[in-house]
Amino acid sequence: MSANNIFAMASRVIRQLIRDRRTIALIVIVPIVVMSLITYALPSGTGVLDRYAPSLIVTMALLFTFLLTGISFLRERSQGTLERMMASPVSRLDMVLGYIFGFFIFALTQVLIILLFTIYALNINYAGGLWQIFFFLILIIVMAVCLGIFASAFAKNEFQMVQFIPLVIVPQIFLCGVVFPINQMNEVLQWIGKFLPLTYGVDGMRQIMLPEPILAGFKESGEILFGLGTDIGILAAFVIAMSVLAAIGLRRGQS
Amino acid sequence: MDTLQKIQKPAIQTKHASFNYRKIKAVDNVSIEIPRGISFGVLGPNGSGKTTFIRILVGLIKPKSGTVSTLGHPPSRKLSRHIGYMPQLPALYSELSIRQNVDFFARIYGIKNKTQRQKLVKEAITMVGLWPRRKDSISKLSGGMKQRVSLACAIVHKPRLLFLDEPTVGVDPALRVKFWEYFRSLTEKGATIIISSHTMDDAAHCDSLAFLREGRVIAVGSPDELKQATGSPEASLEDAFLYFVQRKEAERVSK
Secondary structure, three states, rough: OOHHHHHHHHHHHHHHHHOOOHHHHHHHHHHHHHHHHHHHHHOOOOOOOOHHHHHHHHHHEEEHHEEEEHHHHHHHHHHHHHHHHHHOOHHHHHHHHHHHHHHHHHHHHHHHHHHHHHHOOOOOOOOHHHHHHHHHHHHHHHHHHHHHHHHHHHOOOHHHHHHHHHHHHHHHHOOOOOOOHHHHHOOOHHHHHOHHHHHHHHHHHHHHHHHHHHHHHHOOOOOOOOOHHHHHHHHHHHHHHHHHHHHHHHOOOOO | OOOOHHHHHEEEEEEEEEEEEEEEEEEEEEEEOOOOOEEEEEEEEOOOOOHHHHHHHHHHOOOOOOEEEEOEEOOOOOOOHEEEEEEEOOOOOOHHHHHHHHHHHHHHOOOOOHHHHHHHHHHHHOOOOOOHHOOOEEEHOHHHHHHHHHHHHOOOOOOEEEEEOOOOOOOOOOHHHHHHHHHHHHOOOOOOEEEEEHHHHHHHHHHEEEEEEEEEEEEEEOOOHHHHHHOOOOHHHHHHHHHHHHHHHHHHHHO
8 A cells, every 4th residue: 555656646637527517517416407307306394304314315416426436437447447547556555545535525515505405495404513413424426436447347338337326226215215214125135224324324413413303213113223333333343344345446447 | 667667678578478368369379578668569360369469468468488587577557667568459438538538547547646747748638739739529520539548648757668559540641650750769869669561651650570471480680680581682661571471481391
């Protein structure tokens, strides 16, 4: 591991995105549009959004970060720069860490926009300190960056990468309890859900963000699965496993 | 190992190196020794295994059988600092400027000192004649210019061993002459250059050549030696190539 290489990678990734004005505009606008759409599609004045906001924020963070990293890493592969880096003294772990740091800033910006927009513009009721929410989201973002790099190892072009959304993201959304309560699902699916990181993201975020009466309701109906500490621990384990898998996955498609 | 021994070790040595993509033999039982301080051309038609051979030497892929040693050691990340590699695709970051691209590669090749890096980056970009356009994005450049930036990225850290995969494709004749003057100056300073090409114009500039066909080396020698082997005094390198192809065919038939 070399701090110089990680820093070089990260600052290059940041420069690349900054010079691409349209992408920057999309990073800001898209989450606002999507969150507004969801909000106004829900019945108004019923407090439904208060119930859904924590899981929606986590889901959006995962989806956007996964996409951004996945596609950009895929380009690295298809334009040949990945091969060039492979021939250089940079280790695969340095590449993954460099990407995590570089993308982190953009993913964080995007997630902050989602969070602040939901809280202040859409006026939801929430509990927990902003910094608690913030730190929990950081964990989700880092996990999503690694997931994006890992998935890109299995895609040969953008077309295939986009198809990973239904494969990697959609099952997580359906099995994490955003749409249906986990404890009412088919037992096999419940079991599968326990292997998916978004399940722990949603579970943890609900415990941080949901206002007390709603959280009590969730607990009563058995929709809160684990303690917050367990969620954080398992997410951290996912981060480590994913970054190692992403580094291993970099070799794929090289020969 | 003492210094003298190191100097005596050839720049490249392969023993029975083979590589196949499933059933296609891309590199077939190649044993070759390349001394230090020369320019060595790997010549052959499309699909003759030039790129695969270079990727093996760079250490991007491992031979399925046989051994490879570069600068006296098996290819490794530690060694890669002394190696420059220009892939066939330009392999650049299209959003970034010429200078940002070259600077990134200088950095990951271990040139940490900023002043020194700026000097080397300027030198490399000036060599390829693009210093006045250093602030332009890669996406604004023509194919030949991208090729030149790609070369600048490969030479910026002053490697001892330089691999160039078809470096003169799309480069105009005047600049080609300049490239060759520069390559010559590098070998005079003791660097070794391995160049793949399918044009006999490049071949004539090399100190030594290997003709490659269907993954096999069919002849090795200096341009003059290869031309003389045909027995006709006015033979060109094309003639020499065809001569060796026919000779191999005849050998195969007689077997």
